[in-house]
Amino acid sequence: MEMRGARILVPGATGRIGSALVERLHALGARPALAGRDPDTLARVSARSGHAPARTFEAWDLDACARTVDWAAAELGGLDGVVVCVGVAAFGPAPEVSDAVAEHLTAVNALAPMAFLRAAAPQVTEGGVLAAVTGVVAEAAPARMADYAAAKAALATWLTAVRREQRRRGVSVLEINLPHMDTGFAARAVRGEAPRLPRGLPVEEAVDAVVAALSDGARLVRPGTPGPLEVVR
Ligand SMILES: NC(=O)c1ccc[n+]([C@@H]2O[C@H](COP(=O)([O-])OP(=O)(O)OC[C@H]3O[C@@H](n4cnc5c(N)ncnc54)[C@H](OP(=O)(O)O)[C@@H]3O)[C@@H](O)[C@H]2O)c1
Numbered sequence: 001m002e003m004r005g006a007r008i009l010v011p012g013a014t015g016r017i018g019s020a021l022v023e024r025l026h027a028l029g030a031r032p033a034l035a036g037r038d039p040d041t042l043a044r045v046s047a048r049s050g051h052a053p054a055r056t057f058e059a060w061d062l063d064a065c066a067r068t069v070d071w072a073a074a075e076l077g078g079l080d081g082v083v084v085c086v087g088v089a090a091f092g093p094a095p096e097v098s099d100a101v102a103e104h105l106t107a108v109n110a111l112a113p114m115a116f117l118r119a120a121a122p123q124v125t126e127g128g129v130l131a132a133v134t135g136v137v138a139e140a141a142p143a144r145m146a147d148y149a150a151a152k153a154a155l156a157t158w159l160t161a162v163r164r165e166q167r168r169r170g171v172s173v174l175e176i177n178l179p180h181m182d183t184g185f186a187a188r189a190v191r192g193e194a195p196r197l198p199r200g201l202p203v204e205e206a207v208d209a210v211v212a213a214l215s216d217g218a219r220l221v222r223p224g225t226p227g228p229l230e231v232v233r
Pocket residue numbers: 011012013014015016017018036037038039041057058059060084085086087088108133134135136177178179180181182183184185186188200
């Protein structure tokens with residue numbers, strides 16, 4: 001995908017990774033549309049990104065996720081890509097995590113990203129990209145993170161299947177499989193406390209890799225070599 005002029009919706013544009021990505025897209029001459037939950041942060045990120053169009057949404061409301069895709073396509077005059085950066089964690093042994101928290105994690109980490117990309121798939125044409133952030137927990141399945149890891153694994157599997165569906169249309173489906181990042185994400189968990197974690201990767205590493213992957217039509221960003229993140233075509 002040519003970044004200059006690319007019309008890209010970023011749900012989770014209020015988060016550390018999403019906001020840094022939006023600002024980079026704007027700097028590269030792309031045309032981001034921003035979707036986030038917190039209206040004040042959303043307005044600040046929009047102002048830093050050439051007053052890009054912005055709209056609030058709540059991930060629980062899957063219809064609103066789909067409507068946000070239609071809104072973005074109308075604002076931008078079409079859609080070349082969607083990069084979902086929404087997520088929330090919870091910590092604790094599975095029997096101590098309530099079903100309500102499990103439902104919350106599944107909605108935010110799996111169902112909402114799927115709803116955004118499901119609505120976007122028919123609108124994105126050849127050369128476009130459907131992307132979402134998963135995480136290494138999907139495969140590592142660490143103790144005390146069962147529901148977060150399971151939701152990310154569900155999203156990763158969904159992306160793999162949709163990639164097979166979209167190949168014939170020439171639409172790339174990108175999984176952004178990140179390790180621990182230096183964003184304070186774990187401290188914003190809806191339940192429990194994170195284990196002691198080493199310092200995470202700088203956000204700019206993720207943004208560099210995502211932009212390279214979008215440009216290349218890649219299918220995967222993951223921890224690798226020679227840098228901390230590798231882009232797999
Ligand atoms: N940081 C890490 O170590 C790490 C590692 C692997 C994967 N990831 C993934 O990377 C992505 C971005 O995380 P981040 O590190 O940038 O964390 P972050 O700053 O906490 O961003 C999380 C984003 O999700 C949004 N969000 C959470 N719950 C929501 C809800 N109910 N409705 C709508 N939006 C909601 C937040 O919106 P508001 O801020 O507007 O509330 C924010 O935009 C997530 O998918 C996360 O799972 C992070």
